[in-house]
Amino acid sequence: MNERPNVVFRLIRGFGQFWWDFLVGDTPELFVAALVIIGVIALLSERGHFNAAAIVVLPVLATLALAGSLVRAVRLSRRK
Amino acid sequence: MLVGAVFLASCVEMVEALTIVLAVGHTRGWRSAFEGTGAALLVLGALVAAFGPALVHVPLSVLRLIVGAVLLIFGMQWLRKSILRASGLKAKHDEDAVYEESVATLRAAGTSIGRDRIAFVMAFKGVFLEGLEVVILVITLGTSAHQLGLASNVAGIAVVLVGLCGVIVAKQLSSVPENLLKMSVGVLLVTYGTFWTGEGLKVRWPGGDTMLLGLAAIYSVVTYLFVLSMRRETSAQTQGASA
Numbered sequence: 001m002n003e004r005p006n007v008v009f010r011l012i013r014g015f016g017q018f019w020w021d022f023l024v025g026d027t028p029e030l031f032v033a034a035l036v037i038i039g040v041i042a043l044l045s046e047r048g049h050f051n052a053a054a055i056v057v058l059p060v061l062a063t064l065a066l067a068g069s070l071v072r073a074v075r076l077s078r079r080k
Numbered sequence: 081m082l083v084g085a086v087f088l089a090s091c092v093e094m095v096e097a098l099t100i101v102l103a104v105g106h107t108r109g110w111r112s113a114f115e116g117t118g119a120a121l122l123v124l125g126a127l128v129a130a131f132g133p134a135l136v137h138v139p140l141s142v143l144r145l146i147v148g149a150v151l152l153i154f155g156m157q158w159l160r161k162s163i164l165r166a167s168g169l170k171a172k173h174d175e176d177a178v179y180e181e182s183v184a185t186l187r188a189a190g191t192s193i194g195r196d197r198i199a200f201v202m203a204f205k206g207v208f209l210e211g212l213e214v215v216i217l218v219i220t221l222g223t224s225a226h227q228l229g230l231a232s233n234v235a236g237i238a239v240v241l242v243g244l245c246g247v248i249v250a251k252q253l254s255s256v257p258e259n260l261l262k263m264s265v266g267v268l269l270v271t272y273g274t275f276w277t278g279e280g281l282k283v284r285w286p287g288g289d290t291m292l293l294g295l296a297a298i299y300s301v302v303t304y305l306f307v308l309s310m311r312r313e314t315s316a317q318t319q320g321a322s323a
Binding site: 018022023025027029031033034035037038041042045050051054055058059062063065066067070072074075077078 | 134145149150152153154156157160161163164169209212213216270271273275277278282283284285286297298299302306310313317
């Protein structure tokens with residue numbers, strides 16, 4: 001009787017673990033950056049000239065996020 | 081571009097899965113390796129059949145926003161890793177090393193009588209986890225572009241091709257230029273991620289779908305510049321260490 005909840009719990013935990021590793025893993029900064037990008041574009045949508053701004057801001061923020069993550073990786077490698 | 085992204089991503093993931101299956105097969109016998117692989121492929125097929133059609137009922141703008149965000153994160157992770165590897169700051173993914181590591185683990189587990197549970201689980205896990213990433217990419221890219229059938233077929237072709245190559249080259253998977261493939265896929269995933277995140281938030285891209293080419297070109301240049309700059313950083317670190 002106790003086996004079933006245990007298996008279900010393990011399955012749920014495994015499923016959550018997979019998504020955590022898939023989306024966050026060892027680069028939480030990229031996960032946060034994606035949320036910030038969505039937030040910024042959503043905020044821009046309330047302003048005038050939304051489309052023109054979003055077209056520029058979206059790839060620029062993605063590039064900055066990648067640059068930030070690379071800088072973090074370099075710093076971590078220097079510490080080792 | 082959709083075909084290229086799905087094909088290359090499927091190839092990269094399947095090379096990783098194949099390395100584990102070959103290690104299991106060579107070390108503990110092919111029966112359990114094939115059983116584990118078959119079971120994983122069945123479960124993955126069931127997942128695609130269950131979740132693929134269900135996603136069609138999600139409103140397109142919501143779907144594109146979620147898909148865009150997932151692809152953006154995943155693409156940036158792949159690009160980051162491949163840039164670090166190309167610049168020498170991270171060791172290249174060595175399939176030979178992965179193979180040797182898997183063989184050592186399997187040998188350390190000792191022999192088993194009857195059905196080889198360890199070999200089955202290892203083959204299943206390898207194929208299932210790598211395959212799950214392919215499934216997510218196929219479903220997300222396919223449903224957002226309304227081409228789930230095409231994306232599934234392309235992934236299927238990639239899996240068969242990698243399987244055939246595995247049979248031909250046996251365990252010499254280190255000759256596959258994995259980092260270059262990973263970098264190309266990273267550029268494509270970030271491109272689609274940016275495009276669909278924008279579409280999900282009601283951004284109207286100039287030129288419509290043609291903008292995908294523009295974004296891919298921008299991210300290719302950015303990646304190239306990052307690799308150059310990181311290589312300079314690596315050589316400065318090396319000179320600093322030797323001085």
